[in-house]
Amino acid sequence: MIAITHEPIDPFRFIESAKRPETGGIVTFIGTVRDDGIEALELDVCEEVALSDLRKIAEQASSDYHLNTVDIIHRVGRMQLTETIVVIVVGASHRQEGFAACSWILEQIKEFVPIWKKDICKNGESWHFTK
Amino acid sequence: MIAITHEPIDPFRFIESAKRPETGGIVTFIGTVRDDGIEALELDVCEEVALSDLRKIAEQASSDYHLNTVDIIHRVGRMQLTETIVVIVVGASHRQEGFAACSWILEQIKEFVPIWKKDICKNGESWHFTK
Amino acid sequence: MKVTIRCYARFRDAFGEEQEIDLPPGSTVRDAVITLAKTGPDAELLVDDAQNIRSYVMIMYHDERISPIDAGLITLADGDLIILFPPVSGG
Amino acid sequence: MKVTIRCYARFRDAFGEEQEIDLPPGSTVRDAVITLAKTGPDAELLVDDAQNIRSYVMIMYHDERISPIDAGLITLADGDLIILFPPVSGG
Numbered sequence: 001m002i003a004i005t006h007e008p009i010d011p012f013r014f015i016e017s018a019k020r021p022e023t024g025g026i027v028t029f030i031g032t033v034r035d036d037g038i039e040a041l042e043l044d045v046c047e048e049v050a051l052s053d054l055r056k057i058a059e060q061a062s063s064d065y066h067l068n069t070v071d072i073i074h075r076v077g078r079m080q081l082t083e084t085i086v087v088i089v090v091g092a093s094h095r096q097e098g099f100a101a102c103s104w105i106l107e108q109i110k111e112f113v114p115i116w117k118k119d120i121c122k123n124g125e126s127w128h129f130t131k
Numbered sequence: 132m133i134a135i136t137h138e139p140i141d142p143f144r145f146i147e148s149a150k151r152p153e154t155g156g157i158v159t160f161i162g163t164v165r166d167d168g169i170e171a172l173e174l175d176v177c178e179e180v181a182l183s184d185l186r187k188i189a190e191q192a193s194s195d196y197h198l199n200t201v202d203i204i205h206r207v208g209r210m211q212l213t214e215t216i217v218v219i220v221v222g223a224s225h226r227q228e229g230f231a232a233c234s235w236i237l238e239q240i241k242e243f244v245p246i247w248k249k250d251i252c253k254n255g256e257s258w259h260f261t262k
Numbered sequence: 263m264k265v266t267i268r269c270y271a272r273f274r275d276a277f278g279e280e281q282e283i284d285l286p287p288g289s290t291v292r293d294a295v296i297t298l299a300k301t302g303p304d305a306e307l308l309v310d311d312a313q314n315i316r317s318y319v320m321i322m323y324h325d326e327r328i329s330p331i332d333a334g335l336i337t338l339a340d341g342d343l344i345i346l347f348p349p350v351s352g353g
Numbered sequence: 354m355k356v357t358i359r360c361y362a363r364f365r366d367a368f369g370e371e372q373e374i375d376l377p378p379g380s381t382v383r384d385a386v387i388t389l390a391k392t393g394p395d396a397e398l399l400v401d402d403a404q405n406i407r408s409y410v411m412i413m414y415h416d417e418r419i420s421p422i423d424a425g426l427i428t429l430a431d432g433d434l435i436i437l438f439p440p441v442s443g444g
Binding site: 031044045046049050074085086106109110111112113114115116117118125127128129130131 | 270271272274275306316318319320322327339345347348351353
């Protein structure tokens, strides 16, 4: 499943559904809200473009890394410390392709998918903005 | 947790317990029984050496990749297609270290930890044996 | 003619969520962004001193990403929509 | 003197789970492995034609891994335990 959601993400159903006879390795990345001195994190999104981008990334990864399954679920809205921001689950026949694909998908998301993080701190809010 | 078990592994408790304020990325590898024309897989182990090796690998990974948490659970005995053989969960502050550590741990296991796979097929059994 | 510019995240804070801008016929995407930049106190977020669009600005036009370098080559039509994305930080 | 050799996985199928072997005093780990190899039909699984231990054989002695190359340098004591692992395939 490729999705953008405002609700908490349950990664377990995606891991379960990645179990296929042709799959030997399931590699999962779960991004969580890290305490960098913040109270919470708020994520903004341009949903129609982001969803279309995620679908293209998943398709490319499936093809380039010969994946059997790909799931990408990105949450937006406000999240507390340790809550799950993103879940990427890839099912691969071979482990190296699984690791490479999962990492590549994450880097692609960070490079161009229109999602933005804003730190919510005691004394204000500030967008992550790296030129 | 570092463990060798004869029972099915539930990866979810390890993923849940990896959620810490200092952790930004949880990378999980789940190895599953792939259908290479087999009926089942049977894993043998030298348990005391394997457990000691896994502990050393986890310690080294924690130190080298600055991990916040490491779990390695390896199952032995007989497993059916799609069942989970091994679960590796690493909690890292930074994603690249998470991917690198999880992959490194798996390669170390495959290189020297005394665990052996035997294919159970319709017409016989055969050990994996790559010189 | 009128074109609409929609902004996200930090650009929205600086220039509003959506602005309708009046431009002379023949104007380009670059002209529209320069015009928008002048409406806020943080023009330099969008354009440099030479009025070139910052290289980090992601521009969506007709559902396609276009490069800030090409923005001066693309002529607008009345009713067009331009979307501006600041540097992303998802994942 | 007597030493015990324990085998795992494919080596166990070929040479039994545990064998007690009689050796003259001064014998080395290499001597013990050569002696074990002769007890089964698949001696070449453990040693090559020059009676050197195959490089893929993992040898545990006194809770330490020792290299097949060093096996001829390590002198055994009565009651010692040697463990032989075939190439591993976990993960």
